[in-house]
Amino acid sequence: MERDKQTQPVITPTANKETLSGSEILIRALVAEGVDTVFGYPGGAIMPVFDALYDHKERIKHILVRHEQGAVHAAQGYARVSEKVGVALVTSGPGATNAITGITDAMMDSTPMVVISGQVVSSLLGTDAFQEADVIGVTQPITKWVYQVRRAEDIAWAVSRAFHIAASGRPGPVVLDIAKDAQVNSCDFSYERTTFLRSYQPIPDPEEDKIQMAAEVINSAKKPFALVGQGVILGNAEEELIAFLEKGGIPFGSTILGLSAVPTDHPLNMGMLGMHGNVSPNIKTNECDVLIAIGMRFDDRVTGDLKTYAKQAKVIHFDIDPAELDKNVKTTVKVVGDAKQTLPLVTKQMEQRAHPEWLAEFDTYYQKEYDHIIKKELYPESGEIKMGEVVHKVTEATNNEAICVTDVGQHQMMSTRYFKYTKSRSMVTSGGLGTMGFGLPAGIGAKYGAPDREVCIFVGDGGLQMTMHEFGTIMDYGVNVKIILLNNNFLGMVRQWQELFFDERYSETQMKNPDFIKVADAYGIKGKKVTKREELDDAIKEMLDHDGSYLLEVVVETKGMVYPMVPAGGSISNIMLGNGYSL
């Protein structure tokens, strides 16, 4: 979508110049960028902007969150499902510093976002004025671009750049720090969208020789395997990817952020990569002859020990960001560019292939994983409720059409493992930063980004309490999200590591929890607590049938484990299957 915008006329001058306040200019600039939803929280240094917003309620919907971290995560959730740029609006000092976690998260996960923070009046900058924080200094390393606006004249220009930079190329967060006097002072207003900056080339030109080399290497492959990352989704290249994979008969695994780029039931889809990913894609990474990485960055949670990673394979890497090429894994062919352009160029030069024996090898491993892990996790007949079975029942009950939002921990891994996708942009999770507290606000944002879709938020009892105040936002605006709390009364993922690597010394991971249903009730959110397997189906149905937000608390086994597991820093061929089994 951003790409479409780029083909619109570069210059759309507003007919007449008008003299307006900086705040008014900011709002009009946002409207010119197609912004209709903003998540924010007011305060002294941003009040003029909130005042201007008051006159534009029909054009820009402002969602008042309950903490700035929530505003930024909501903007992320919004952007992740909608293809638009998420926008958060916060005040100076503590407002801006509360936004830091979400900004870092967006940087790690390449989420297009513009965060606008108020700043003290420019004459007080650098004097430790009330609620002054060095936002530029703090956010520079965790953003794609930051700019401090000190004059009303620079607002339109800065907004235009900010949106271009946030959305184009490899997307990312941008911070605009706007001094209060710039918001108040007046100047002429006219608006031009930015489509070109000489110091910034968002999409590197494809290199013809590399395209040809990639096709040749793929044509020569007997055992090709692809790694699909979020770059495919960010580049809207899902169809191009499927055409590529199908022509080459190439099985693939997804990174956690690449999930949903291709429907779960596609015959070439071998599941998730990485630490808690599926067995076959991890094993086969180390057995393929050609490894094709597309819009992914070889994160250590995917590769494990680099010294033992895909050493046998020729590696082809497609990426829009040249800095990712050869960063972690040395490649044979580097295909820079936008996957939407480069994939079809390579596909055209590829021969139609099928690799039935190679595909069958994946099945063998899937069967092992199914027998040892999946069957027990999804279809237990006795004992405490398992996380996996809840996720499985929820995804089936939504016809696998819902958006899955997760927090961070065991439930996240269970959700990403067992939720199923029929549409792209259906997985919203904190991948690179692993931010607890992400789920609830990101889910709220996702609902605004995709109002027609069901949003299911899976959270743990730990993570929910990190941003539970956003129940207030849900209540205030009647946001319709389904919250599935998988409560093990433990900081489960940390407990799992303590069990495995710290001698079962459960240091500070057991939690005494509140009555979550009562908390939800206080916010007018309907809820139910389920402790018995027999009640689960009906409760899920009730949740999905309910017209409005709903908290379904499922008490799951206290000491559940997420398997398979590649221990951190180990080889992805050494996979623990649990109960003493390994591959």
Next chain:
Amino acid sequence: MNDNKTLYTITIFSENTVGVLNQITTIFTRRQLNIETLSVSPSAIEGIHKFTITTFTNDEEVMKKLVRLIDKRVDILKAYYNTDEDLVHQELALYKLSTEKVMEHGSIEYFVRKYNVRILEVSVDCVVFLKAGHFDETQGLFEELSSTIGVLQFVRSGRIAITKSKVERLSDMLAKREEQKSLLLATQQI
């Protein structure tokens, strides 16, 4: 400490915006590289600043990655690295000496000849030498002066350098960008 390490010179061209240096040094810090010398000034092209930074590493891959990370920043126009063979490079050094000690020592001419020193200042109190050259040369003079006359104050600039190759990489890049801009404008007008 820098045994087996090569000294690399990184040249960076940036837009003249606030905070670029901060962005660059953050990347060095995150990659655990020590900046040996740094020099910044407006370049030949108006509105564009040039940074010359030197750093030691034993792995050229580290340099490749570093330069890509710097190049990636929005305000950076171009970044590249070179080793000494590709460059003509110089540093400037100033040496303040006590006039009395210099007189005792006798001849300044020796230093002028041997080190190609320029004399910037002579007063009752002090004599100031200027020497341009490579690090070993400015260092050699410093050591000789220290052991003979004594040095009151010493300062050395960061390295400045130009490549020996014929092409100026920045102007090529700017020309290409201009071309891309007109192409973009043309497609957008349709």
